[in-house]
Amino acid sequence: MTAIRRLGDILLEQGVITETQLQAVLQDQRQTRLPLGVFMLKRGIVSRGQLGAALAEQYETPFYNGESTATHPQLVRLLPETYVRRRRVAPVALHDKVLRVGMQNPSDMEAISEIELMTGYQVEAAICLEDDIERLVESAFDDRIKAKQAAVDMRIEELRESIGSPQAEAFDSDDSDAPVVRLLEAILMGAVRAEASDIHLEPDAPQMRVRYRIDGQLHQIMSVPDDSEDALVGRVKVLADLDTAEKRRPQDGNLSIEVGDTRASFRVSCIPCVRGEKVVMRVLDESSKSFNINSLGMPDPQLQLVKQLLDRPHGMIVMTGPTGSGKTTTMYSMLCSMDSSTKNVSTIEDPVEFRLPGINQVHANNDFGMGFANGLKYLMRQDPDVILVGEIRDHETATTAVQAALTGHLLISTQHTNDAVGTVARLSDLGLDHFKIAGSLVASIAQRLLRRLCDHCKRPTSINRNLLRTIYQGQIVPPEFANHERYFEPGGCERCGGTGYSGRIPIFEIMVVDSKLEQAIESGLPASQLRKIACEGGMIELATMGLRQAVLGTTSIDEVYFKLSG
Secondary structure, eight states: OOOOOOHHHHHHHTTSSOHHHHHHHHHHHHHHTOOHHHHHHHHTSSOHHHHHHHHHHHHTSOEEOTTTOOOOHHHHTTSOHHHHHHHTEEEEEEETTEEEEEESOTTOHHHHHHHHHHHOSEEEEEEEOHHHHHHHHHHHHOHHHHHHTTOOOTTOHHHHHHHHSTTSOOTTOOOTTSHHHHHHHHHHHHHHHTTOSEEEEEOOSSSEEEEEEETTEEEEEEEEOHHHHHHHHHHHHHHTTOOTTOOSSOEEEEEEEEETTEEEEEEEEEEEETTEEEEEEEEEOGGGOOOOGGGSOOOHHHHHHHHHHHTOSSEEEEEEOOTTSSHHHHHHHHHHTSOTTTSOEEEEESSOOSOOTTOEEEEOBGGGTBSHHHHHHHHHTTOOSEEEESOOOSHHHHHHHHHHHHTTOEEEEEEOOSSSTHHHHHHHHTTOOHHHHHHHEEEEEEEEEEEEEOTTTOEEEOOOHHHHHHHTTTSOOOHHHHTOOOEEEOOOOTTTTTSSEEEEEEEEEEEEOOHHHHHHHHTTOOHHHHHHHHHHTTOOOHHHHHHHHHHTTSSOHHHHHHHHHO
16 A cells, blocks of 8 residues: 655645745644644645645545535535534535545545445545535535525435335335435425425426425425425325325325424425425424514514503404414414413414413314304303404304404404404405494504515615605605615625525504594494594504614615515
8 A cells, every 4th residue: 555645745846835834834833733734724835726736646536625616515415414523524526326525534444434335325535625524514414504595406316216216115114214204304304494484395397396485485495306206295294194195185284303302393285286286384393482472573662552452351353464474473472471370361273383381272173163153152152261263254253253352352363454454344344344343343453574684794775765655655755764865775695595684573553443443433434544543543554664674774675665565
């Protein structure tokens, strides 16, 4: 076996350094205990390329330069995280069944043999600097970055072949090493760590799309080969206890997984499409959920107003807004702020997304005569103080809800309207007369979630007066916004995955039904008049709340427009 030549001698031969430089470097390097190459690179004596060329000659292996070569993070995940961190190795390329692995010590034959056993590939070692290995490992095993930067691509030929190979386990196998099992685990846990709210598995040509909804926006994170699509959907159905043979009817279920110290649950919905079955999974990460009304992000005046409303002995509070606007979180926070030891707090939901301590939660199920309307009637016989109804969506539920609110119960529910005032018109559309609406409704709260600008890349921008006028629907724009010259817009950086946004903030519009507004509702005044009276009574509109966040630099004017115009 040929002895490995010394790095200093190679650099001398290549004319990169002189003998005088080498002796001086060796003297200083002994005091630091750093490898010679790393020491010279840090001192600026050699460049990265020069060091790489010398190391390649020293070990007679290729040099992997992380600054000029891109490596797919999913490739690194062919090896367990604990192993790559301990051994300081990282797969960097795959071609014709040969896996190139970046190593600090390419002569480590023990590690090469272990990797070949774990992956089934022939391993070709490549010299790789420590910081490049660290970067590869962090990128591969940071699921939030992976999801936001579309870092997973299941077109790796290994996965395609192994799922279709005779040696592969069936999708309903308990073998945790089966490729489809690892794939689903990566999708589910990636969504949890990316703080996604939903996962979409969408049959498409030529490959299935996998998308996460992050901060209210859908991001495609990977594509699944079409010949692996059935196995992936089948695995989801097995875990969710659904009928794997049924592909013509919609199905609903739940699944839970546990990886390390992380446990997560998902609500599963399958529906047949022309290209196959579409699966949507709502992420129910109970470990990261806390329903604290003080942490909702409400300005203090609105927070105190809501607490006063919750102290009412009876009446109806309606949360409004589109799907995904945070209504459930707000209502759960309201319930958790109540003293359930002295009050009987009950809910009827479809489905029950989170289990709340001290709260009696009922799952609505029409198949067993427990829809919202019937369920509410049964709850009325349970001596309740506070009732939460998932949604008022039909005349029977609306009638029963109003009856409950008028007979000594505080009822909280939701509707899908564009603003708080729209609740009155919606209840009227469901067949309630204005007298009952005015007598039962104590407040309507509209809510939106605005994407928060990334603090690391947001940049100043000039005011867009046309957009401001559009947000206020042609009305006079308040001076606090029209005269404010410095707004911000999204930039895009690695920390936010190039979107310019990271996280979301809620805004609220609270319409309290006082005596003047109650008379207006009884009289059947139009929504424009009701809005005027509500604003005179202290209601702050969603547009104003949103633009206040834009003035603070928390969000952008475009985001306010997008969320309010939708």
